[in-house]
């Protein structure tokens with residue numbers, strides 16, 4: 219299916235580093251969007267690490283994904299400091315606006331909704347992270363306004 | 377020469393409130409107004425002012441603007457910068473221009489604070505090594521390498537009595553002693569910057585606000601134990617910390633403060649960053665080591681401890697960010713000075729993060745021995761909206777529960793241990809009486825269940841079963857028998873779980889059960905949630921379903 223030759227190149231980039239598997243997986247995911255069986259098999263071959271171990275690492279860490287996700291990943295925090303500042307209300311509004319549950323991707327593939335563990339921004343709780351950007355002091359309305367912004371950007375980029 | 381300096385606090389908190397776009401607009405509009413040669417925009421770390429949106433400080437005018445948005449920038453430039461008229465409606469604090477005031481003094485929480493670790497945060501530009509050096513930076517390292525033997529450095533750290541700020545409060549000097557004693561061709565220093573404990577962001581603000589203090593601390597540690605390589609393990613979500621740290625490392629290399637023959641001595645030391653990939657348990661030191669080794673971050677058996685058999689099998693010191701950032705000050709000012717801060721059992725200061733239902737959330741550094749009441753009501757300015765205090769949780773989600781009767785307890789490791797709590801990471805979550813205890817415990821358990829690494833059955837299955845029970849209770853489908861089941865499961869996990877996660881997870885659960893048993897019983901028996909948070913199904917509804 220896809221061109222997997224870039225896996226070899228990424229692995230070669232880390233020749234000098236001791237035990238770089240996590241870094242390799244990060245770069246490979248950035249390149250292919252996700253780490254499916256085919257991609258992981260190639261990482262295993264290129265690194266000479268057993269597939270079971272590569273698979274084990276790829277499924278252990280929450281920043282790795284084995285499935286294709288939406289263009290933007292929305293990560294909501296509901297750990298205790300956000301929870302007492304009503305993060306559930308924000309989350310419910312986001313679910314309603316996007317029409318999906320946590321773990322799902324919108325049919326147009328623009329948004330994937332996930333939980334994040336504490337981002338250490340609790341003084342401006344409740345917070346969410348969209349891709350690499352963080353947003354604090356959220357209310358349900360503010361969260362939807364931010365998502366609308368992304369949606370507009372998404373359309374104009376398409 | 378610039379006529380004015382504008383400090384923009386750029387930390388993750390202010391960025392989440394729009395600091396980046398205010399900075400960008402400021403730079404753009406200053407250029408349009410042809411003021412770039414007169415007004416300099418300087419990025420700084422956290423100013424310790426959190427609930428006031430984006431904060432700008434204008435020096436030498438000593439004007440603090442708060443809640444600044446991009447829409448205010450034009451007015452600030454045309455009125456203040458051009459005409460010298462301060463924009464009153466944005467003023468947070470102002471002081472006479474000839475008075476030299478320290479940034480922290482404008483922080484309403486300053487009174488009871490004492491800044492050692494945070495002394496540079498918000499004061500210097502964290503991206504400038506020159507500013508760190510101008511604030512006594514790298515002086516301790518220079519002195520150590522030119523005037524002191526490694527065992528003298530170790531002796532000072534031992535004598536200071538500093539204890540690890542990662543949560544366990546193990547004496548740092550003793551830990552180093554094991555590694556120093558172990559013969560090995562290679563040894564490592566690891567800085568634990570995985571900070572994942574909910575409510576904790578002290579390490580993040582040190583990483584973002586004073587990265588060179590961490591580098592200097594690591595180099596001192598390396599010198600004392602005979603290690604020449606260091607790793608900083610930063611969680612992958614902390615993008616800004618990673619960027620600032622990377623820059624600081626490069627600057628230190630350029631200045632010869634990392635690399636070979638530092639200060640013309642025969643000491644070599646260099647540091648590499650390793651990013652995490654999202655796993656709370658990797659904050660546990662042996663899981664962290666597994667992760668650097670490119671594996672699943674599952675904890676190892678202890679002993680052997682990392683100090684003897686650590687990274688790639690070599691002796692390794694693992695220290696928390698805050699612990700390391702204290703070291704330059706201790707070496708500069710001496711063990712006696714450090715011991716005088718704080719209390720005999722726990723010398724030094726402690727950085728706390730106040731979060732939750734509190735008027736003035738944020739980062740504070742206070743002497744050990746302070747009371748909860750002082751932190752919550754004086755420094756934190758109380759609970760918002762006239763609500764009452766329900767409980768506080770100290771040390772993150774695995775932390776112990778403190779109720780109104782503990783408000784006047786002087787906080788120390790031992791006073792907390794007596795009531796089944798601990799200082800932990802220093803996160804202080806304040807919970808007001810509009811919250812439901814059962815719902816809070818369910819929230820804690822959701823976190824543990826998500827973060828359990830799955831290696832040991834007790835933690836993996838225990839957190840799963842606990843979550844089921846709590847979901848039942850908060851849906852009105854529980855019974856009083858469930859309470860003893862919660863206790864039994866919790867106690868079993870405490871005794872038998874493999875690592876600190878499973879062993880500590882029951883602490884807040886049992887704490888809430890102990891102090892608020894009635895609230896659990898009311899959910900189980902009467903199907904009533906005092907706070908009206910839980911959606912309890914009545915008996916009739918359950919039958920009908």
Ligand SMILES: Cc1cc2nc3c(=O)[nH]c(=O)nc-3n(C[C@H](O)[C@H](O)[C@H](O)COP(=O)(O)O)c2cc1C
Nearest residue numbers: 540541542568571572659660661695696699876877
């Ligand atoms: C589940 C778990 C998570 C932990 N997370 C962290 C963390 O995020 N940061 C940290 O410094 N220590 C963490 N620790 C403690 C470390 O294992 C270790 O004690 C610490 O890094 C030692 O440094 P110190 O002596 O300077 O405190 C954690 C421990 C456990 C059991």
